[in-house]
Amino acid sequence: MNLSTSTALVTGANRGLGRALTAELLSRGATVYAAARNPDQVDLPGVKPIALDITDPASVTAATKATGDVTVLINNAGISTGGNLLTGDPDNIRRDMDTNFYGTLSVVRSFAPQIAANGGGAILNILSALSWFSFPELGAYCAAKSAQWSLTNSLRVQLADQGIRVAGLHVGGMDTDMTRDLDGPKSAPADVARLAADGLANGAYEIVADDISRQVQGGLAGGVTALYPQLP
Ligand SMILES: NC(=O)c1ccc[n+]([C@@H]2O[C@H](COP(=O)([O-])OP(=O)(O)OC[C@H]3O[C@@H](n4cnc5c(N)ncnc54)[C@H](OP(=O)(O)O)[C@@H]3O)[C@@H](O)[C@H]2O)c1
Numbered sequence: 001m002n003l004s005t006s007t008a009l010v011t012g013a014n015r016g017l018g019r020a021l022t023a024e025l026l027s028r029g030a031t032v033y034a035a036a037r038n039p040d041q042v043d044l045p046g047v048k049p050i051a052l053d054i055t056d057p058a059s060v061t062a063a064t065k066a067t068g069d070v071t072v073l074i075n076n077a078g079i080s081t082g083g084n085l086l087t088g089d090p091d092n093i094r095r096d097m098d099t100n101f102y103g104t105l106s107v108v109r110s111f112a113p114q115i116a117a118n119g120g121g122a123i124l125n126i127l128s129a130l131s132w133f134s135f136p137e138l139g140a141y142c143a144a145k146s147a148q149w150s151l152t153n154s155l156r157v158q159l160a161d162q163g164i165r166v167a168g169l170h171v172g173g174m175d176t177d178m179t180r181d182l183d184g185p186k187s188a189p190a191d192v193a194r195l196a197a198d199g200l201a202n203g204a205y206e207i208v209a210d211d212i213s214r215q216v217q218g219g220l221a222g223g224v225t226a227l228y229p230q231l232p
Pocket residue numbers: 011012013014015016017018036037038052053054055075076077078079099103126127128129171172173174175176177178179
């Protein structure tokens with residue numbers, strides 16, 4: 001797809017990967033709606049800031065009505081509460097699902113008709129290596145990113161005949177606020193954003209952004225005892 005003639009909307013565009021994706025699309029000539037819960041925090045010149053809380057149906061509807069020309073939707077907004085499925089606060093487990101799964105789904109349901117009416121385009125969901133592999137300490141987040149991966153697979157098939165290509169991006173660690181307290185290798189969000197834009201331009205269905213994600217993806221073929229060697 002030609003990004004320079006596209007109009008993109010990026011959720012969670014005020015910081016982290018969302019900001020990097022917004023800058024990358026802008027540099028490739030796209031028109032970009034930078035959607036954020038607080039659009040005053042959007043600091044990139046040349047973008048169109050727009051208010052959007054993906055967990056608030058009224059906000060999703062308002063953003064859909066305020067646009068009209070979107071052809072590329074990037075579902076980047078996400079949270080990780082650090083919820084443990086057995087011992088964590090059930091409200092946090094629900095929040096992870098409400099944002100990463102239900103929020104993403106709500107935005108897709110609202111914007112897909114707009115993209116189709118504009119002649120088709122693309123949707124990119126920001127997933128994770130943890131869509132494929134669970135760390136029990138982050139069980140709620142892993143479950144939500146797995147669910148978001150599954151919705152990506154369903155919607156890819158369902159929206160193909162409307163001319164909408166649905167892609168998923170899998171990444172391990174990135175250097176953003178979300179991983180501030182975590183150790184381990186972290187990619188620069190700008191590098192991941194470049195790969196994401198290349199993938200969109202090339203029509204990729206699956207963008208695997210780093211070695212950790214590639215390892216986990218390959219490891220799935222080995223079955224659960226290979227992925228979780230701590231199992232008795
Ligand atoms: N960092 C990593 O290592 C990593 C790895 C794999 C995948 N990811 C995924 O990458 C995406 C971006 O994460 P990040 O690392 O850039 O995290 P981040 O720096 O914490 O940024 C999260 C963004 O999501 C927004 N957001 C959260 N809830 C929202 C809501 N209800 N409505 C609208 N916006 C909302 C935040 O807005 P506010 O500023 O208003 O809170 C912020 O802009 C997420 O989907 C995450 O799961 C991250």
